[in-house]
Amino acid sequence: MYVCVCLGVNDKAIKAAIEAGATTVDAVTQRTCAGSECGSCRPEIASMIEAELASGCSRRHLAVVDDDLRADEDQQSAA
Numbered sequence: 001m002y003v004c005v006c007l008g009v010n011d012k013a014i015k016a017a018i019e020a021g022a023t024t025v026d027a028v029t030q031r032t033c034a035g036s037e038c039g040s041c042r043p044e045i046a047s048m049i050e051a052e053l054a055s056g057c058s059r060r061h062l063a064v065v066d067d068d069l070r071a072d073e074d075q076q077s078a079a
């Protein structure tokens, strides 16, 4: 589904940008160009960011959790 019709950016590209760490509309725009023409898609991009962050299941979040688990395992094996 296209989110940004002006530039042909779909929801998968937007979600990928969010998962890669874009947590603001400007950051998503920087990575995908979505929202850089008429701007009418910017509220939808903001909603997608909010939903993605609220779900707590982005790859970035999972990577942080994975790093925390590895740090715990390292501490346990060192003790």
Ligand code: FES
Pocket (backbone or CB within 6 Å): 003, 004, 005, 006, 007, 034, 035, 036, 037, 038, 039, 040, 041, 042
């Ligand atoms: S629809 Fe995204 S900039 Fe116009």
